[in-house]
Amino acid sequence: MALDQSFVGRTYPPTAPYEVGREKIREFAEAVGDPNPAYTDPEAAKALGHPDVIAPPTFPFVITYRAAAEVVGDPQLGLDFSRVVHGDQKFAYTRPVRAGDRLAVAQTIESIKSLAGNDVLVIRGEVHDEAGEHVVTTWMKLVARAAGEA
């Protein structure tokens, strides 16, 4: 069943802040096997001009994926998450995420399209720090496959 177009433009209130810790960044960098010292050594990060260790470019997804649960689980939207696959992902950075950040995500349903019976939903997440400064915007495209298709 096609999703309701009237949800386009719907916004969700900013999430409670996610506090980014050095050890979480280290854990993520190790999980993707990336030994770049900017992720684990504050001195190496400072040598590059950052105030503390920074997170890998795809790390913000950890925060926005968590936040998106509110949108995909919105009973009024009625998305069948068991049929959803991740179609596209995009990030536009003002600066890298770094240790000590307290980040809130404000989400908007940017578009809803129906393509060959599949629902295609784009959720935009605006990520700001505690001072209200923009850090990164993320776009997650979800494709809900039509019922009956494997």
Added chain:
Amino acid sequence: MTAKIAYDDVEVGTELPAQTFTVTRDTLVRYAGASGDFNPIHWNERFAKAVGLPDVIAHGMFTMAEAIRVVTDWTGDPGAVVEYGVRFTKPVVVPDDDKGATVEVAGKVAEKLDGNTVRVDLVATSGGQKVLGMARAVVRLA
């Protein structure tokens, strides 16, 4: 931001050093834990097959994280990435063995932009198939 590559030293067509990444079931379990994405298609073969997949598949976001390393290892400063986007075109199927799957990533400067930035186009393949489409990063150089 202090990238080690100078804008004036690159031109359209400049190739970035290619890299090959290995993905095993162990990798996926670690990534699930670190990222918080516990979708069972990434660790449970029985579940993956029940929803029509050939086997357990890698998180698309894991592949995306590996692909950008071609750019961040080139510039040295991961904070120099200004934009990064991909389309997940084919899943990376990860068999239950010690070898796992491999993902090969190549990158090339596609466009020189304003503000010392360049657009890098990435190509990621696994088993001869492209697994990412429209994989592009904009990165600020020195």
